[in-house]
Amino acid sequence: MPDSHVPKAALYYYHGSVWASVPLLALEEKGYGSDEVDLKEVDLAKGENFKPSYLRLNPQGTVPTLVVPLQKTLAADIESRYKAIQDSKAIVEFLDKSRSTQSRTHTTSSAPSPALAPATIAFSTLANQIVDLIHSTAADPNALFYTNARSEGELKTLAKGLLPFLHGRRETLVKLLDDSDPGAVQVSDKTKAFWELKRIAADSFIGVFEEAEKSAAELSDESRQKREAYFQSATAGWNGLKDVLNTLHQEIIGPYALGDQLSIADLHLAAWLACIARLSGADASDDGNTAVGKIELHIGGGFSLPKDFSVAEARRRAGLAATNLDSTERQNKLAAFWDVMKERPSWKKVYANGLH
Ligand SMILES: N[C@@H](CCC(=O)N[C@@H](CS)C(=O)NCC(=O)O)C(=O)O
Structure with a gap:
């Protein structure tokens, strides 16, 4: 058992946050023991992320933040020093590197720890493109939330x-x-x-x-203009998602972003897609076709992704049992992605109480 004086890492998150779900998924996928990282909730609904004590950890006032003890100071007799990692991308890269099957320092878990970093330069480039796209302004799930x-x-x-x-x-x-x-x-x-x-x-x-x-007629001129500007930005935001989804559909190999192996890109994509699906009226029990169908309908204007990916192939690549599927059945790649992610214990745990 680890010594209770050994300083632990702490993950600051909010249960309803999109980007904090990425390291939460990573903790499960990497097999971290439940007592290895302290989870500390920062209530965004109460603006706890704006308090000076939190801004000292993360000046942007965002979750997630991972605070890790610096290795040199792990000994109990030395006052611990910490560093704060302030972005989901950097946090997941850190979590990926910090637990491997070789290094079991202070670990209480014997779960396997697969590498999530892409194994080749080409895959690494593709993973970065996907992660950058879903963190881009056009894809911003928090803007779409408002x-x-x-x-x-x-x-x-x-x-x-x-x-x-x-x-x-x-x-x-x-x-x-x-x-x-x-x-x-x-x-x-x-x-x-x-x-x-x-x-x-x-x-x-x-x-x-x-x-x-109030109806539009009941509003003052100023309020009516503000409502119109709000609707314009909402319409532009949801329309902008078409390009993002089309590009993702083209870039993803399927069913995971890089094909048959789960990678860092999938954790970002899963968290993002879960949020977009929720905003479109989907819930955690929906299958991929239903969830992505709701996103397409919510975007509107007849938008739909091409159904060009074999359902049977998706299951084979993900190592899932073949069901009695018609081998000609096709779905879009995001629906295929949803179906394989939904089977993973990490997804089941993080979305146990619904999508967010
Ligand atoms: N680039 C950051 C973005 C993090 C982010 O925007 N988090 C949202 C919650 S999902 C947040 O904390 N927003 C601050 C707020 O609501 O005031 C990351 O990937 O970690």
Whole structure:
């Protein structure tokens, strides 16, 4: 058993976060023992990520953050020093390298630890392209989360869901700004400007959502313009997803991003797709065709990905038992990806309480 004085790594996450799901999936896939990394929830709905104590770990105020003890200072008699890894890409690369079948330092798990880094330069380039694409502005699931309404009916529903979240964050930001007035807590101008920007962003959505129950005719000119601008950006955001999905469909080898082996790219893709599917009305029990079908329908305008990937081939490559499938049955590659990810214990654990 590891010595309880040995400093542990801590993963700061939020249960509803897209990008924090990537290291959560990685912990399972890499076979980390449940007592090897402390999970610390940062409540984004209460703006806990804006607090100075969290900004010291991650100045962007985002989850995930992985705080790891520096190896030189593992001995119990030396005060531990830590470094904070502040982005899902860097965290997963670190988690991948830090546990291998050879190195079992302080590990309590005997689970296998497959390498998730691509094995060749060509695969590594492809994996990076996929990861960069799903982390690009056009694919940003958090922007789509706030702009998931393109009609007055959808706006009413979304407002009910998001207003408590936005108010919770705003309250914290206002308090932090008030407390940082001269004479109170000392914070840098940069931090104050960051809080101010976040407060303005929250206010702008709150303004639109708080008037969601009003018809367009009941709004002031200014509010009507704001609602129209909101719908325009929502429409542009969801339309922009067509290119992202088409490119992914072309780039992925199938059923995993790099073919038959799970890699880092799949963890990012799984977390991203789960979130986009949820925003499109899918749930965790949906199969790949249903979930991706809901995404296509939600994007609208008859958008659909080509169904050019053999279902039987996808199952064979993923090492899954053949079902009584018609060997000519085809699906799109994202649906095939969904079906094989859904079978994995990592996915079952991270999405046990539903998609997020
Ligand atoms: N590039 C970062 C992005 C992380 C990110 O944007 N996380 C979101 C949650 S999924 C967040 O913490 N947003 C801050 C907020 O809601 O204020 C990563 O991949 O880790």
